[in-house]
Structure formats: C-alpha cells, structure tokens
Amino acid sequence: xLKFLRKPLMAFxxxxxxxxxAKAYTVSGTVTDSIGEPMIEATVRxxxxxxxxxxxxxxxxxxxxxxLSGINRGNYIVQTSYxxxxxxxxxxxxASSNVRLKPIVLKESSIMLKETVVTAVKTEIVVxxxxxxxxxxxxxxxPGAAMEELLKKLPGVEVDSDGKITAHGKEVTxxxxxxxxxxxxxxxxxxxxxxxxxxxxxxxxxxxxDLARLTGVDDGEEETVINLTVKPxxxxxxxxxxxxxxxxxxxxxxxxxxxxxxxxxxxxFLGNFNNINQLGFTDSNGSRFRRFGGDNGVNTSQSLGFNFxxxxxxxxxxxxxxxxxxxxxxDTRKRQERQYIFPDSASxxxxxxTSRDKGHNVRxxxxxxxxxxSFTTLELRPRFSFNFNHSLSADxxxxxxxxxxxxxxNRSINTGDSKGNSYEAGAELWFxxxxxxxxxxxxxxxxxxxxxxVREDDYSYSWNKFFTPGVDPDDLQDQYTxxxxxxxxxxxxxxxxxxxxxxxxxxxxxxxxxxxxxxxNADKMVYDHPVTYPGDGSDPVIDYLEEVWNPDLxxxxxxxxxxxxxxxGFKKISKDFNFxxxIGLTPSMSKSDxxxxxxxxxxxxxxxxxxxxxxxxxxxxxxxxxLDYRGRTSAPSMTQLQPVADMxxxxxxxxxxxxxxxxxxxxxxxRFQDFNADAQRxxxxxxxxxxxxxxxxxxxxxxxxxxxxxxxxxNVNGNWNAGFFAMMSMPLRNRHWQTNIHIFSRYTxxxxxxxxxxxxxxAFNFRPSLGLAFRTDVWDIELRPFYGLQTTxxxxxxxxxxxxxxxxxRFNGQWYAPFGLVLSTDLxxxxxxxxxAGYDSDEWMWNAQISYQFLRExxxxxxxxxxxxxxxxxxxxxxxxxSYIDDTSYNSLTRYFMLSFSYRFNTxxxxxxxxxxxEAVGPGGHGGPRRGPGGGRPPRx
Numbered sequence: 035x036l037k038f039l040r041k042p043l044m045a046f047x048x049x050x051x052x053x054x055x056a057k058a059y060t061v062s063g064t065v066t067d068s069i070g071e072p073m074i075e076a077t078v079r080x081x082x083x084x085x086x087x088x089x090x091x092x093x094x095x096x097x098x099x100x101x102l103s104g105i106n107r108g109n110y111i112v113q114t115s116y117x118x119x120x121x122x123x124x125x126x127x128x129a130s131s132n133v134r135l136k137p138i139v140l141k142e143s144s145i146m147l148k149e150t151v152v153t154a155v156k157t158e159i160v161v162x163x164x165x166x167x168x169x170x171x172x173x174x175x176x177p178g179a180a181m182e183e184l185l186k187k188l189p190g191v192e193v194d195s196d197g198k199i200t201a202h203g204k205e206v207t208x209x210x211x212x213x214x215x216x217x218x219x220x221x222x223x224x225x226x227x228x229x230x231x232x233x234x235x236x237x238x239x240x241x242x243x244d245l246a247r248l249t250g251v252d253d254g255e256e257e258t259v260i261n262l263t264v265k266p267x268x269x270x271x272x273x274x275x276x277x278x279x280x281x282x283x284x285x286x287x288x289x290x291x292x293x294x295x296x297x298x299x300x301x302x303f304l305g306n307f308n309n310i311n312q313l314g315f316t317d318s319n320g321s322r323f324r325r326f327g328g329d330n331g332v333n334t335s336q337s338l339g340f341n342f343x344x345x346x347x348x349x350x351x352x353x354x355x356x357x358x359x360x361x362x363x364x365d366t367r368k369r370q371e372r373q374y375i376f377p378d379s380a381s382x383x384x385x386x387x388t389s390r391d392k393g394h395n396v397r398x399x400x401x402x403x404x405x406x407x408s409f410t411t412l413e414l415r416p417r418f419s420f421n422f423n424h425s426l427s428a429d430x431x432x433x434x435x436x437x438x439x440x441x442x443x444n445r446s447i448n449t450g451d452s453k454g455n456s457y458e459a460g461a462e463l464w465f466x467x468x469x470x471x472x473x474x475x476x477x478x479x480x481x482x483x484x485x486x487x488v489r490e491d492d493y494s495y496s497w498n499k500f501f502t503p504g505v506d507p508d509d510l511q512d513q514y515t516x517x518x519x520x521x522x523x524x525x526x527x528x529x530x531x532x533x534x535x536x537x538x539x540x541x542x543x544x545x546x547x548x549x550x551x552x553x554x555n556a557d558k559m560v561y562d563h564p565v566t567y568p569g570d571g572s573d574p575v576i577d578y579l580e581e582v583w584n585p586d587l588x589x590x591x592x593x594x595x596x597x598x599x600x601x602x603g604f605k606k607i608s609k610d611f612n613f614x615x616x617i618g619l620t621p622s623m624s625k626s627d628x629x630x631x632x633x634x635x636x637x638x639x640x641x642x643x644x645x646x647x648x649x650x651x652x653x654x655x656x657x658x659x660x661l662d663y664r665g666r667t668s669a670p671s672m673t674q675l676q677p678v679a680d681m682x683x684x685x686x687x688x689x690x691x692x693x694x695x696x697x698x699x700x701x702x703x704x705r706f707q708d709f710n711a712d713a714q715r716x717x718x719x720x721x722x723x724x725x726x727x728x729x730x731x732x733x734x735x736x737x738x739x740x741x742x743x744x745x746x747x748x749n750v751n752g753n754w755n756a757g758f759f760a761m762m763s764m765p766l767r768n769r770h771w772q773t774n775i776h777i778f779s780r781y782t783x784x785x786x787x788x789x790x791x792x793x794x795x796x797a798f799n800f801r802p803s804l805g806l807a808f809r810t811d812v813w814d815i816e817l818r819p820f821y822g823l824q825t826t827x828x829x830x831x832x833x834x835x836x837x838x839x840x841x842x843x844r845f846n847g848q849w850y851a852p853f854g855l856v857l858s859t860d861l862x863x864x865x866x867x868x869x870x871a872g873y874d875s876d877e878w879m880w881n882a883q884i885s886y887q888f889l890r891e892x893x894x895x896x897x898x899x900x901x902x903x904x905x906x907x908x909x910x911x912x913x914x915x916x917s918y919i920d921d922t923s924y925n926s927l928t929r930y931f932m933l934s935f936s937y938r939f940n941t942x943x944x945x946x947x948x949x950x951x952x953e954a955v956g957p958g959g960h961g962g963p964r965r966g967p968g969g970g971r972p973p974r975x
Contacts, residue, residue: 067139
C-alpha cells in the first residue's frame with residue numbers, strides 16, 4: 035500500500051515545495067533618527083545582492099514604518115536614505131518567512147551637523163502638502179497643563195469655550211497618538227486629559243476618510259485630524275500625571291492620566307472631575323434629547339476612561355478601542371435680545387431664561403484589524419452607548435413693536451421638564467484585498483449595521499398674555515408629550531480598482547457602489563391637561579388629574595430612507611502630480627407613513643449627479659499646490675418634510691414642508707503650501723468657494739397682533755460663500771524671535787424671508803492677527819494682537835445694515851527659574867462694538883500662576899492659580915441672519931483662586947531614562963533637543 039502511494043506522495047510533496055519555494059514574502063521595518071524619532075517619507079529601496087539591481091521600493095509612513103511585499107526568497111540589501119542624512123545599507127536574507135528588521139537608525143550628515151552648530155534653533159512650524167506640523171517644544175505651557183493649553187498657543191488653531199478645536203478654519207474630528215486613534219471620534223478626551231509634556235510634534239492633517247484610505251477609492255468624505263508624536267524616550271514604559279486642586283467659591287479640579295507604551299502599543303487610563311467647566315469629553319446628550327441650556331453656562335462634570343491599541347510587531351493583528359463614562363450637571367442662565375427684520379416694521383424679543391441639564395453617558399468603540407498576509411486586510415469596528423438625561427428650564431420673554439417708542443405685544447412664561455434614556459449599538463466590517471498576481475488591482479467590501487432606541491417624557495407649561503385689543507388676553511397650555519424614536523440601518527459598499535496597462539505607469543480606474551437603508555420610526559403622543567378660564571379676571575385653572583389626547587399635535591411616523599451612490603473615477607499617480615476625477619450618480623428614496631393621518635404620507639425618489647476632481651502638483655519636496663472640486667447632495671430631514679405642527683411653544687410654531695427638494699452644493703478649494711528649511715519659513719494659503727442650489731432655509735411669518743410666529747421651510751437659490759485663509763511663520767534675524775501672521779476673510783450671501791418677503795443678506799468677515807514671540811530656555815513671551823470686522827448688508831431697503839468690530843490683544847508670559855520656580859501669566863483685552871444696547875463691552879481677562887517644581891526629577895509641582903483676577907469675564911455672542919439679529923449673553927465663571935498639587939511619573943522601562951532627558955520638560959532641557967534649520971532636516975510627513 036505504501037509502495038503504491040509513494041509516487042503520488044512524492045509528486046504531491048514536490049508540488050508543495052514548489053509552491054512554497056515560489057511564495058512571496060514581506061520585508062518590513064522602522065526608520066528613525068539618532069534619538070529614536072520616526073523618519074516620515076524616508077526612501078527605502080530593496081536591491082539584489084548579486085548586481086545591486088532595483089527590486090522594490092517605497093517610503094515610510096507617519097510612524098516611520100515601511101513594508102515591501104511580494105519579495106521572493108534570496109539575499110538583498112535594504113538601502114535607506116533621507117536628505118541631510120547619511121544613507122544606510124542593511125543586509126537581509128529572505129528564507130521561509132516574512133522578515134522584520136531591527137530599527138534602522140539614520141545619522142545626520144557632517145555638512146548638516148556643521149550647520150546645526152552655527153544656527154542651533156528649532157523650526158516652530160513646517161507645512162507640506164496636507165499637513166501643518168508644530169514643534170511642541172517651542173510653545174511652553176504651565177507645569178501639569180493639559181494638551182488644550184498647548185493648542186491655544188498654536189497659530190491657526192482655536193479652542194472655543196466648549197472645547198471644540200478648529201484648525202485653519204476646519205473643525206478637528208479626531209486626535210491620533212503616534213498615528214493610532216485615541217478615544218475614537220472625540221478629540222476633547224485627548225485635548226483635555228493628555229499632558230502637554232508628552233508631546234514632541236503636533237501635526238494638523240487634512241485627510242480622506244478611513245474607508246477611502248483603506249481602499250484607495252475616494253468616497254468624498256474628508257476629515258481634519260491632529261496627530262501627536264510622543265517624545266523620544268516616552269515610547270516604552272509607564273508615564274502619567276495626577277493633579278488635584280481646591281479653590282475659593284467652592285471650586286475644585288482633579289484629574290489623572292496613566293499611560294503604558296511599549297513596542298508600538300498603547301494603554302491609557304484617565305479620569306477627570308471638576309466644577310470649573312473643564313469637560314473632559316463631548317457631551318452628546320444634546321443631540322439625542324431635548325436640552326435647554328445648549329453648551330453654555332457653568333458645568334460640573336466627572337469622567338472615567340480607558341483606551342488601548344495593541345498588536346503584533348509585524349502588524350498582522352491589532353486591536354484597539356475605548357470605554358468612557360461621563361456625567362454632567364450644567365447650570366445655564368441666558369439673556370437675549372433679538373430684532374426681527376420686517377420690511378415695514380420692527381419687532382423685538384427680550385428674554386431671560388435659566389436651565390439645568392444633567393446627563394449620564396457610557397459609550398464604547400472598538401477596532402480589530404487582521405492582516406493574514408500583506409495583500410489582505412479585515413477590520414471590525416463594533417460600538418455601543420447608553421445615555422440618560424434630565425433637563426429643567428424656565429424662561430420669560432417680552433415681545434414689543436415699534437422703533438423709538440416700543441409698545442408691548444405679549445409676555446410669555448414657559449417651563450419645561452424632560453427625562454430621557456437611550457441605547458445604541460452598531461458595527462462595521464471592512465474587507466480589502468490587493469491582487470498579488472496583478473499589481474494595482476484591488477477589491478474591497480464594507481458592511482454595517484446600527485440601531486438606536488430613544489425614549490423621552492416631556493412636560494411643558496406655556497402661559498401667554500396678549501396686549502393687543504381684539505385678541506384674547508390669555509392663552510395657557512399644559513402638556514405631557516411621550517416621545518419614542520427607534521431606528522435600524524444597514525449599509526453596504528463594494529469597490530474595485532483596476533490598473534490601465536502597467537501599474538507602474540500609475541493609471542487606474544475606480545468603480546464603487548454604496549447603499550444605505552434606514553428604518554426610522556417616530557411616535558409623538560401629546561396629551562393636554564384641561565384649562566378653565568373663570569371669566570372673572572382671576573388666573574386660569576389647570577386640571578392635572580385628567581389628560582386628553584391631542585390628535586392634531588400627535589403623530590406616528592414610519593420612515594424609510596434608501597440612499598445609493600454609483601461612482602466611476604480615473605486616477606493618475608506620478609512623481610510630480612496626482613490626479614483624480616470622476617462622477618457619481620446618487621439616487622435616493624424617502625418614504626414616510628403617518629399611522630394617524632394617511633393624508634400626510636410622503637413618498638419620493640430623487641436622482642442627482644455628483645462630480646468630483648482632485649489635482650495635486652508637487653513643485654518640490656516641500657512645496658505643492660492642490661485643487662479640489664466636489665458636488666454634494668443633501669436631502670431634507672424628516673422634521674423639515676413632515677407637515678405636523680410642533681406647538682410645544684404656541685408662540686413659536688414649527689411645521690414641515692413635504693414639497694422640499696434636496697439641496698446640491700458645489701465646493702471648490704485651492705491650497706498652496708511651502709516650507710523653506712534654510713529660512714525656517716512656513717507659508718500656507720487657501721481659497722475656497724461654495725454655491726448651493728435649492729438650499730433649504732427657514733421661512734417665518736409673524737402675527738403682529740399676538741407677537742407669535744410660524745416657521746416652515748423652503749428651497750431657495752442664491753446662497754453662496756467664498757473665503758481666503760493664509761498663514762506665514764518665520765524667525766527674525768535673532769532666532770529667539772518668532773513671527774506669525776494669519777489672515778482670514780469670508781463673504782457669505784444668504785437668502786431668507788422677512789415676514790414672507792425675500793431678503794438677500796450679505797455678510798463680510800475679515801480677521802487678521804499678528805504674533806510676535808521671544809523664546810529661550812528661561813523666557814517664553816508672546817504678544818498676539820487681533821482685529822475683526824463683520825459687515826452685513828440687506829436687499830430690503832427697510833432693513834438696516836450692520837457693522838461689528840472686535841479688536842484687542844493677548845499676552846502670554848512665562849519665566850523658568852533654575853531652581854524650579856515658574857511664573858506664568860496671560861492677559862487679554864477684547865473690545866466689542868456694534869452690538870445691541872447693553873451688549874457692547876470691553877473685557878479684560880487676566881490669569882496668573884506661580885508654581886514650584888521639586889523632588890529629584892522635578893516630578894512634583896505645587897502651584898497657586900488665579901483665574902479672572904479683574905473679575906471682568908463676559909460671554910457674548912451675536913448671530914446675524916437674513917431674518918433677524920440676535921445678541922445673547924450667558925453666565926460664566928468669574929474670579930477664583932486655586933491651590934493645586936501635581937505629580938508626574940515615568941518608568942521608561944526598568945527605570946532607565948534617556949541621556950539628557952528631564953521629565954518635567956522633555957529631552958534636551960526646556961522644549962526638547964536643539965537643532966539646526968528645519969530641526970536638522972527637511973520636514974517629514
């Protein structure tokens with residue numbers, strides 16, 4: 035029997051060995067500089083030992099990593115090079131498995147080293163393609179400060195009072211740590227919890243969506259993210275910080291952050307509790323439930339979080355995710371003056387309100403990535419959340435008419451009490467495969483599912499008194515509303531990329547199909563408590579023991595949405611330019627069934643064409659220009675479509691319009707960036723424009739007898755905006771002095787309706803700012819004056835034009851004594867002109883802190899902080915539309931003093947610290963290692 039099987043077995047073994055011998059492998063590794071910092075976009079070439087012929091090549095990614103796939107067995111040389119560095123040659127033998135090399139360390143060339151000795155400065159800002167990189171060591175922060183304080187110092191980056199981060203005019207949606215996601219899509223968790231001392235470089239990156247980067251097929255989704263590079267020496271070991279403080283007026287604050295980094299893996303534990311408006315997260319309850327205070331006021335909060343990202347060193351398997359619990363208690367007090375713009379008259383609303391919003395949230399996001407080989411990627415992203423909310427409100431308002439002598443029209447008193455809870459879950463599964471036998475060909479699939487269930491009980495009270503003759507003097511409503519919304523969504527996407535001819539010529543065809551099917555159900559059941567009007571002048575009487583269902587205000591909708599996108603594109607990739615152009619067809623179906631009133635059913639199909647274009651020309655390694663065009667379709671929401679009146683406030687009735695068409699926007703952006711390493715000059719300029727067809731706007735009509743209003747929605751043409759943004763940063767002749775200039779301008783044309791009449795409103799904004807900084811190891815001083823102008827003009831002659839100016843300056847100063855004493859202060863002045871009476875103001879904001887660092891590595895800090903020393907803090911906002919001008923002010927934190935203690939720790943792996951590393955300030959003393967122009971090398975992205 036064995037003899038009979040011998041020949042087949044030998045043949046089978048021969049086939050196995052032949053296949054195994056022909057198997058292709060992967061050579062991967064990491065390229066760093068002499069201090070362990072990853073080298074981004076270093077050139078890597080695989081050469082044959084026999085004749086030094088070129089076999090394969092590529093560049094390193096944001097983590098300094100490279101991977102060369104499809105390598106046959108044999109002996110090779112890995113040649114690595116970077117401008118300003120000596121090239122490196124590493125021998126490698128590919129036998130019977132993938133090869134992962136030890137880190138390749140590049141050393142600066144002798145010529146560059148001579149230059150560094152002469153100049154000995156760091157580059158503050160480097161721009162290249164879609165990335166702006168800040169050297170964190172150039173911007174000193176107070177001991178124990180969180181990353182948010184560092185962000186506020188960066189030119190072109192703004193952090194508002196709610197913690198929202200805006201970089202170069204675009205909102206930041208994610209923060210990455212060494213290229214890995216940190217607490218998913220909530221950048222506030224990183225900005226308000228991570229210690230600023232851990233950050234070496236901070237990169238603001240405009241990039242495509244995760245799915246587009248995985249598949250290589252543009253899906254039209256873009257995001258602005260911040261990537262943090264951890265300081266060398268802090269990539270292996272435990273490190274963290276804990277802060278605790280108590281202050282006057284019963285103020286307190288505490289937080290901790292514990293991190294474990296090793297071999298490209300991360301684990302983070304964090305916590306935050308305070309009553310000084312330092313939310314360590316995004317409170318998303320406002321998007322699910324009825325919250326009355328918005329994001330303003332004074333907030334008490336607590337949060338606990340856990341984040342991890344771990345995997346194999348060869349990156350074949352990686353798992354990550356986060357779990358976050360948060361609690362908020364927000365107290366908001368608001369004062370408002372709104373002027374409604376009428377063609378023949380004026381109406382004014384003056385109101386005051388108070389609200390209390392409390393919420394609990396638990397959410398988790400996870401990522402599991404598996405690469406069974408260098409050609410295939412499988413990724414799973416599950417998520418869940420539980421949310422609870424309780425909100426209370428009370429407000430009173432007076433509506434008046436006339437100009438010089440205003441006469442009252444109505445007075446309104448409203449209260450609300452809302453309780454809600456929700457649970458949500460979902461997952462996405464991504465698969466991507468690149469062909470081994472046909473280079474350039476790839477195929478990908480994506481499937482997703484999500485569900486949501488939200489319940490909310492709402493109690494509302496509204497009492498309106500009218501002063502116009504002939505109108506009933508009293509209108510009282512007391513209602514209970516039972517809201518229940520639940521939805522299920524399934525989605526699917528398939529993409530195919532095919533090279534045209536030889537893939538090395540860089541020509542490809544992309545074909546993709548994407549669909550999303552969503553069932554969205556909404557039940558809103560309204561019950562009235564009967565009201566009796568005595569008729570003898572006494573107050574109305576409410577019967578709280580009886581509830582009467584109100585069919586006119588109730589609805590039960592079953593909504594179905596089916597959206598598709600069929601896209602074909604052409605892509606050309608070359609050494610000097612990248613070009614991507616195509617067109618998409620986006621059919622969509624929306625259907626809504628009203629189970630109470632079938633006459634309000636809605637069903638429609640809409641077809642749109644969405645073209646796109648992206649062209650990037652690389653003028654040099656550090657200079658490029660990019661042109662983008664994209665067409666987008668936005669369907670109206672079901673709230674805007676459903677013809678059911680929302681009468682929770684009888685003076686502010688909202689009803690949908692079932693005849694709305696989807697809007698379509700044309701978006702164009704032109705961006706130029708340049709970095710000069712010798713002069714350390716960074717320049718970025720960006721111009722953009724948007725034109726919207728069938729824009730969906732509010733259309734409000736007013737009843738001048740009662741002061742009430744009814745709002746619906748309409749399609750209009752004529753909405754467009756265009757803007758320009760520019761920044762330049764460079765040192766002066768004395769390299770301790772640094773200048774940066776920012777210019778932002780924008781013009782917006784909005785079409786609106788003033789009591790039924792069409793009005794065209796044009797608003798122009800212009801905001802230049804100049805920064806001048808002096809930085810040494812001992813001093814860090816910066817002065818940043820600013821100016822802002824907003825002009826508004828209206829087509830209706832009876833509507834007044836409006837001009838607003840804001841101007842002022844901000845001063846930051848820090849002094850570091852050699853014995854551990856740190857003195858810090860920031861002083862700002864802001865003047866506002868053009869607001870309503872009582873809202874124009876001059877605000878001085880002065881904060882100061884004195885700190886003392888002690889223990890062996892100055893790990894401990896004790897500090898005294900003074901907030902708003904002049905007790906002059908104000909919170910003002912103006913909103914101008916085509917139909918009204920709105921001025922509001924909110925309660926805010928005022929002067930307090932706080933005594934704090936902070937402790938930092940770092941193990942650096944078995945207690946060994948890098949040479950010259952001071953834990954309090956990082957490598958190389960205050961702010962990191964000294965380098966020459968360009969940080970000793972051209973920028974790396």
